[in-house]
Amino acid sequence: MRAVVLERYGDRDALAVRDVAEADPAPDEVVVRMAASGLNRLDVFVRQGLAGPGVRSPRSLPHVMGAEGAGTVVEVGAQARTDLAVGDEVIVFSGLSCGHCRFCRRGETSRCAQYEILGEDIWGVQRERVALAPTSLLRVPAGLSLLEAAAVPTTYTTAWTMLMTTGRLRVGERILVVGASGGVAVAAMQIAAKAGAEVWATTRSADKASRLAELPYVHHVIDSSEPGWADEVLARTGGDGVDLVADAIGAPTWRDSIRSLATGGRMVICGATGGDQPDISIRELYQSHRQILGAPFGGWNDFVDVVDLMARTDIRPVIDTVVPMEQVAEGHRIIEEAEHIGKVVVDLTSPE
Ligand SMILES: [Zn+2]
Structure with missing residues (x-):
């Protein structure tokens, strides 16, 4: 065959x-x-x-x-x-x-x-x-x-595991999906919106940003083409940040993903397509009661x-x-x- x-x-x-x-x-x-x-x-x-x-x-x-x-x-x-x-x-x-x-x-x-x-x-x-x-x-x-x-x-099993089983997403929470264009990211945004969450998406591409903004399950789009994009997330959430971040990119995005989190927020990860050795501050984690949760597949x-x-x-x-x-x-x-x-x-x- x-x-x-x-x-x-x-x-x-x-x-x-x-x-x-x-x-x-x-x-x-x-x-x-x-x-x-x-x-x-x-x-x-x-x-x-x-x-x-x-x-x-x-x-x-x-x-x-x-x-x-x-x-x-x-x-x-x-x-x-x-x-x-x-x-x-x-x-x-x-x-x-x-x-x-x-x-x-x-x-x-x-x-x-x-x-x-x-x-x-x-x-x-x-x-x-x-x-x-x-x-x-x-x-x-x-x-x-x-x-x-x-x-x-x-695709959908991974997205479900990240958000629901491991991330324990709740109605009304803000979720940020990093690099929001692949299959798992789109699945995560669909599921999150259905679960009653406010969905934030990041992308480095201006073209994708306009396409993402048209999707009914995407509520906010963040330009992540330059490091420091967490400032934009914090500014647009009145300094609160988001409750859950789904990051499958890894090294290039972890610092901003963590800084985007609310106090007590969770970052759930299912991949490291951009590299698996991020440069992060662990103080930015524990001092703000933040958690990193692994959810492979x-x-x-x-x-x-x-x-x-x-x-x-x-x-x-x-x-x-x-x-x-x-x-x-x-x-x-x-x-x-x-x-x-x-x-x-x-x-x-x-x-x-
Ligand atoms: Zn077994």
């Missing part, structure tokens, strides 16, 4: 679409014909072979890419314990875990010592078919297309909660660009050059 394959670590030309061998599914597995896969900054890091503390990477090359996706059930193993049937549309959850440790039993699967992420540690979903245990699959809610559903599992419990939210509300992934499988490298380029607002999705159904 055809797949997006990483032959070696490197630039975008390290990606190839080619045939890979397909293992026979186990009798307790469900086979999904993949329709689409959302791209994430994670895909770029995997391709580049990023290494360092807390960074996961493929066990071996060649490697099949893709952490998140959705598709249609085409086979249900005779021993699969599931009510899924052939023809059902499903979202593939990005994380696999042991299923029986104390964290897994609570649904906090991303805390499992054996946690693995599709497309990162092990082969991902950017291929024609994937065989998985039914515990990795959830039906696509009514009203979501497969293209939209393909942008849910990593999220567990099955968070995934179920955010999919339920989408089933009950009008929250839908914002799809910036769809690229066919053969042009996956162009999708990587858009993410690397940060041209997008929302998601870049790979269509896996393009003709052979």
Whole structure:
């Protein structure tokens, strides 16, 4: 079957679409014909072979890419314990875990010592078919297309975990989303507005600032092109600052993110795309009762909660660009050059 394959670590030309061998599914597995896969900054890091503390990477090359996706059930193993049937549309959850440790039993699967992420540690979903245990699959809610559903599992689970599970966002609070144009940032702003928060967004791009200002779930936009932008946040909040900051950028933005916080405010982090060694003042943290909370990705419990939210509300992934499988490298380029607002999705159904 055809797949997006990483032959070696490197630039975008390290990606190839080619045939890979397909293992026979186990009798307790469900086979999904993949329709689409959302791209994430994670895909770029995997391709580049990023290494360092807390960074996961493929066990071996060649490697099949893709952490998140959705598709249609085409086979249900005779021993699969599931009510899924052939023809059902499903979202593939990005994380696999042991299923029986104390964290897994609570649904906090991303805390499992054996946690693995599709497309990162092990082969991902950017291929024609994937065989998985039914515990990795959830039906696509009514009203979501497969293209939209393909942008849910990593993106929306991460946003939900940051804001609700870890950040404990409350109605009426002010939340600031730093670098507010990627998929997780847009998801976070949608969820925050739905939860009754006042949503602040930062961007370095004047073009994105005007596009963000038009989104109904963005209430204030801050120009973060120069260091010191926290002064603007403080000035516009009457010196109070914001209650919660979601920062996935890291080193370049932490100082201002922390200074934007109210007394007792929380900063929740799910990534460090700009570097992981910030220059900060710890006095600016503890003297103002501020907290930094780590929220890498999220567990099955968070995934179920955010999919339920989408089933009950009008929250839908914002799809910036769809690229066919053969042009996956162009999708990587858009993410690397940060041209997008929302998601870049790979269509896996393009003709052979
Ligand atoms: Zn476990």
